[in-house]
Amino acid sequence: MKLLGLHHVSIMTGKAEKNYEFFTKILGMRLVKKTVNQDDTKSYHLFYADAEGTPGTEVTFFDIPGLGNSYRGTSDISTVSLRVPSTESLLFWKERFIQYGIEHGEIEKRAYRDTLAFRDYDGTRIILVADNGEKGVRAGIPWHRDDIPLEHAIIGLGPVTLTVGIAEPTIGVLTEVMGFRFVGSYPSLEGDHPEILVYATGEGGTGAEVHIETRPDLPRARLGRGGVHHVAFRVPNEEEYDQWAQRLKDNRLPNSGKVERYYFKALYFREPNGILFELSTDTPGFATDEPMETMGQTLALPPFLEPRRKEIEANLRPLELN
Known part of the structure; x- marks a missing residue:
C-alpha cells in the first residue's frame, strides 16, 4: 500500500475571475471543473489541471470574495510548484512573466533542479520546476494554447514545501x-537557516515530493488570500482508500472519516504541526459527469x-469566465 504522489493542492482566492485569467490565459492550464465548495455551497470551487484532468496535475481554488x-x-x-519539461521552458516562462508584468525571481537551483519562483494575483508563492528528463511519477498531458508551445507547457504538480x-x-x-x-536535502535560499529536507513517495521525482523547511524564527502562519488550504496525496483505488482509512484509525490520527466528493473519495487529517493533509483516490475522475471535450464549461454539481x-x-454570485 503506497501513495503514488501528489494529487492536488487547494488554495484560497479573493476573486475567481482574476484567478481564472491567471491560470488559464497566462499559465495555460485547463479549467476542468467549475463547481461549488461542497462544505459551503455559496462559494465556487475551481479546478485547473492538464488536458484530461489527470490526478497529480490539479490546482484548485476556493473563491471567497473580500478574503484578507x-x-x-x-x-x-x-509554496507549491508546477512542473515544466526543461530549463529551456523556464527561460520561456521568465520572458512570459516579464511580458505580463508577473512578479517573479531568477532561475535558481532548488533540490538540485532548475526552478523559477513567481506569484499569482493573490500572492500565492509558486515555483516552476524543470523536469529535464528526470525519472519518477509520470507527467500530465499539456493543454494546448496557441501562445504557449507544447514543449514548454505546464505538465503537473511539483513538490510542496511545508514550513514548520x-x-x-x-x-x-x-x-x-x-x-x-x-x-536528500538542499540549502535554503533565504539566509542562514537549516537545510530543507526532501521526502518522496511512490516512484519519486518532481510529482511525488514534500520538502520540509524548519523555521522556528517565524510566527504561526495565518491563512488568507493566496494561502494553501491543504495538500492531497494520490491513492490509486477505493480498495486502498479503505485500507488507508483503517491505517489512520490504527495510528490514532484524528481524521474526517470517509468523505465522498464524487470525482474522488477523500480522507482529511492534520499532521502534528497542524497542516491539513488529504488522501484522495485517482478514481473516478472529472469526466464522470461531463464529456472530456467540454469539462469545466458549465456549473457541475455532484448527484x-x-x-x-x-x-x-x-x-452564488454571477461568475463570468471568458
Missing part, C-alpha cells in the same frame, strides 16, 4: 504512517447536490 491576506509563518504549506517550527513530528507522520522516504441546483445557483 495570508501571512507567512509556520504550520504552513508555504519543529520538523520531527511532521517527518514522523510522513515516514511512519504515510510511507514517505528521505531522499447528491443536484436536487438543490436552483437553490445553489440562486445563492
